[in-house]
Amino acid sequence: MAEIGIDVKYAAKLLRKGKLVAIPTETVYGLAANAMDEDAVVKIFEAKNRPRFNPLILHVSSVDKIELYAKLFFPLAKKLAEKFMPGPLTLLLPKKEIVSDLVTSGNSTVAIRVPNHKLTIDLLNEINFPLVAPSANPFGYVSPTSAEHVQKQLGNKIEYILDGGECAVGIESTIVGFDENGNPAMYRQGGISEEEIEKICGIKVLKIISEENSPSVPGMLKSHYSPETNFIIGNIDELIKLYSDKKIGILSFDKSHLASNSIMSLVLSEKSNLNEAAKNLFSFLRILDEANLDVILAEYVPDKGIGKAINDRLKRAAEKN
Numbered sequence: 001m002a003e004i005g006i007d008v009k010y011a012a013k014l015l016r017k018g019k020l021v022a023i024p025t026e027t028v029y030g031l032a033a034n035a036m037d038e039d040a041v042v043k044i045f046e047a048k049n050r051p052r053f054n055p056l057i058l059h060v061s062s063v064d065k066i067e068l069y070a071k072l073f074f075p076l077a078k079k080l081a082e083k084f085m086p087g088p089l090t091l092l093l094p095k096k097e098i099v100s101d102l103v104t105s106g107n108s109t110v111a112i113r114v115p116n117h118k119l120t121i122d123l124l125n126e127i128n129f130p131l132v133a134p135s136a137n138p139f140g141y142v143s144p145t146s147a148e149h150v151q152k153q154l155g156n157k158i159e160y161i162l163d164g165g166e167c168a169v170g171i172e173s174t175i176v177g178f179d180e181n182g183n184p185a186m187y188r189q190g191g192i193s194e195e196e197i198e199k200i201c202g203i204k205v206l207k208i209i210s211e212e213n214s215p216s217v218p219g220m221l222k223s224h225y226s227p228e229t230n231f232i233i234g235n236i237d238e239l240i241k242l243y244s245d246k247k248i249g250i251l252s253f254d255k256s257h258l259a260s261n262s263i264m265s266l267v268l269s270e271k272s273n274l275n276e277a278a279k280n281l282f283s284f285l286r287i288l289d290e291a292n293l294d295v296i297l298a299e300y301v302p303d304k305g306i307g308k309a310i311n312d313r314l315k316r317a318a319e320k321n
């Protein structure tokens with residue numbers, strides 16, 4: 001089992017030695033390694049059982065570090081960085097030579113973000129290298145939003161988990177890339193909404209997000225964020241009737257649905273608040289997945305703002321491998 005604590009200096013020491021450390025961010029917990037140490041980076045792919053073609057995000061302490069690793073910082077990228085960093089935004093920018101192909105899976109772009117969590121910023125200020133950090137879950141499973149989630153699934157593969165409490169946003173960063181003219185494109189819905197991105201850019205963003213099993217953006221794999229339990233989305237009242245002979249769990253947006261055969265009914269936000277729903281999503285999915293159910297019945301949330309990212313994760317959770 002990993003040790004859990006808040007010792008930033010100890011975490012820094014382990015990272016300097018090429019070891020893996022789980023770190024808190026405002027989105028989800030990351031499994032971090034020294035981005036400049038290829039042997040350390042390889043350990044991430046191994047611990048997560050993650051295919052090597054799935055590139056990693058570089059985490060830096062402040063916006064002024066971005067140009068150490070990106071050779072172009074498009075004007076709109078800069079504008080987004082000034083507005084949303086530190087925060088749940090990742091920018092895809094043409095990479096400098098110094099960034100290993102192992103980090104970018106051979107892509108010419110590198111994903112960079114500035115996490116908004118005090119412990120992790122303190123940690124980044126303690127070391128003199130950036131961190132690569134994918135979500136700290138086995139590949140394809142639900143992302144962790146607490147130190148306990150990380151302990152349960154990867155505790156035997158790492159020595160230390162930096163405990164920053166529950167993640168405030170609860171869903172991964174929004175990934176924005178750029179075409180050769182510097183026009184923005186959405187690669188992943190996340191903590192910053194598409195509407196907010198468009199407002200700052202003053203133009204519509206292109207959509208790169210596809211339903212295909214695109215090797216360059218495996219966070220976008222059709223089946224991802226998946227619980228082990230059969231997971232079905234639709235009209236909950238109708239689904240309850242359909243599964244009347246099963247042990248069911250219910251994950252609804254703002255109203256609870258009572259059924260005689262329901263073991264558990266979790267409401268993402270009784271106040272119909274999408275931010276609260278995002279914060280609860282992954283931990284509620286885990287609770288339901290661990291409750292020994294035949295099936296989990298869920299519904300989409302309103303498809304606006306961060307609701308788009310929630311619906312994206314729900315949809316992928318429901319896809320079969």
Ligand code: TXA
Pocket residue numbers: 025027028029030031054055056057090092104107109110111115133134135136171172173175187216217218219220
């Ligand atoms: O909120 C987050 O972004 C969290 C926290 C820990 O920072 N990290 C995270 O990492 O979600 P991960 O590895 O689970 O997802 C990163 C996504 C993947 O879908 C990956 O394919 C995409 O970013 N990505 C990274 N570098 C890329 C690149 N050069 N081109 C295209 N996609 C890239």
Ligand code: MG
Pocket residue numbers: 134135143219
């Ligand atoms: Mg992930």
